[in-house]
Amino acid sequence: MLKGRGGGFLFQLIALLLAFGFVSLILLSVNASPVDAYKNMFTGSFGSMRKFAEVLVAFVPLLLVTAGLLVTFSSGLWNIGVEGQVVLGAIATTWVFRYFLESSLHPAVIITLAILGGMIGGAIWASFTGLLKVFGGVNEIFGGLGLNFVSTALTIYLIFGPWKRPGVASMSGTVPFPAEFSLSQLAELRISPWALGIALVGIVIVYFILQGTYFGLRLKAVGKNFRAAYLLGIPTWQYSMYSFLICGALAGAAGAMQVAAVYHRLIPSISSGYGYLGLMVAMLINYKAVFAIPVALFFAALNIGSIQLPILMKLDSSLSGVLQGVLVLFVLLAEGARQKFSKKA
């Protein structure tokens, strides 16, 4: 068994090298130096404390989304609707903040309520996908994808409709909230230790749910063999719903962080694609919670590191996306190759 795991690591290392090699070829084909590109990406993310703080700002929602997806993947569900669940978390958080704008409650209470509201909003949105799946027979991929579009439309409607800025509505979002509605940040840096803490707590809880509880074991049984799990006496569809709710709550928390700790308002692209990126992280770590932190950090660093590329090298910053996508593909490919080899052995 140990040998199998060691072998798996070797294959993943090969996949990583292949991915970088492949992206290097793309860079060479446009006459850009791969070495410079990687170097710029590295300094762009780890070059200074400020930059590293930016990486952490991206890391927080990505880690929360990944944590949620680990739960749905464990129960055999492809919760692609996680993107919309992030958005609804952000919308619900904004709604709570707006509701308490004139309130005399202590800001800490309001922020707590807003985050909880975001989690509930994400969970409710996820439950739609779950209900469609369980009672309507709609595959969660289709249901989730559809609801993602609805969530985007809803954001735009709110920003240009009921929640528009006084005077003229704008793509820059709703009116920013007063400063006391922000999760406190480190001096001179954009990262809030509170947000970081919440994200870490999220992944740790998920780790323990999946590793050590009856609930987690049952989720896994449902995911690996729905029919046998039912025959073993597990209430299967209820467990599917629970996993949607948990994932939705964590995605909602990610949305809440985007509002309370980063943008301080609702903007059209509030989720920044972290839902989809989280899917890639979850696939890359082969649904194992222990690897979520390093890999999510790595992906966040790629995202932030590539921001400077257009200025420094006239390369588009979507290079990070190319690298991430290629990496996932090669890792999946390597996993397939590994299984084929281990079968022959």
Next chain:
Amino acid sequence: MNIELKNIHKHFGKVHANKNINLAIPSGTIQGILGENGAGKSTLMKILSGFIQADAGGEIILDGKPVIIHSPADAIHHGVGMLHQDPLDFPPMRVLDNFLLGRSGGLFPNRTTVARDFKLLAEQFDFSLDPDSYVDSLTVGERQQLEIIRLLWLGARILILDEPTTGISASQKTKLFATLKKLAEQGMTIIFVSHKLEDVEHLCHQAAVLRAGELVGEIKTPYVTSKLVEMMFGKEITLGERQPAQAGEVVLSFTNISLEDVRLKIKNVDLQVRAGEVIGLAGMEGSGQGMFIRACAGLTRPVGGRVQLNGQDLTGKSYHTYKHAGVNFLPAARLEEGLVPGLNLTDHFVLAEEPKGVFIDRAAGQKLAEDRIQSFNIRGTPLSTVESLSGGNQQRAELALLQSPLSLVLLEHPTRGLDIESVIYIWGKLKERCRQGASIIFISSDLEEILQYSDRLLVFFSGKVSQPIDAAATSVEELGQLIGGKGWANMGDEHA
């Protein structure tokens, strides 16, 4: 078309599914293929129709020419068409579209011509099929008719039918037989695979019997039924010491139960099972016993009648209610339904227990797994995933998952594919449960096993259920006849 099969062998891993089969079928013949489940009938037909290939050395000769059939499409190219037991059609599509499928060539089919061909063929055999209706609105019999004319249209000169009379009405059967006879007169070769003696006797010019992968005999009309039964089931049966039950209180009671699925209807069954009793369900696969045992588990809801367990009314309740009431069901498909591949033995034992708190006590789970592994003699470790175990050990693992105490244990093919040592061991464990007051209902296609271990048994044939038969008072021959659909007329009076 003349068919000759020479030296056909087929191995699936260690299983020798076809052993040196030699069979010649002249053009215009209706050839019956008889045999019990697992005798090798389907394997042989799949080889002829290109689904699988025979081991090297075998030959298929059509009209004197040796051919190699790579795929079903290849088979139809050579004129071999197969009608499967479950029609391989596309229910959400229209009849005409189904008819068109499988026709090669042409990007845009000429629907008008095709519709005309379809109409002509349907009229020729007196089939009333609406080309514009959807396939899922058709009965099994009508889907069969569609498949027959489709294969003929594609140029089939040999028609293989696998258990075609299961699930169709009496009038459809009459029409099917008339069609087959007509086709044979036109020089088609028909291969009719069945376990129904009566059908084979009525229809086939000659019959070949397979048993345990071997061709054990060929007979021409007229047939002697007892001879066929003997060939199908073998003769030498050695019964060990039977252990009759000390029947206790009534555990399970079926009153006037009716069951239904798309293929079969079971009507008005009454049954009372007592504590400590073992009931065997005999019959060819798909005769209704699967549906029946699932109804005992609460997985299939009866369309009529009442179910009581230990005096408690469970009619229409869910499987999980049955489970809580002490009913456990072990399905035949171990890795598909019984166990969770990817999880290890410890995980399974922990899952089967009532949770204690939120967190799993790993040490206790490990201990539990070690105990069960030892007491059930499973060759594996607490960390072995279930798919890494052998079939016999998977079966033991399933048994080790049974909760305690239990009122009723339901088993599908509890010992299929297991070596004799495992069989004896597993039945030892099950009989132990009986002594503790549980009742057992099990399905088996092994008549010896049924006679050996059950106290009473029910025979299923096309949804008909016999009265309970005392296992001590019957024989393999009598059961074989009943399973093949013979001797049902006087059943009702004898055992009522």
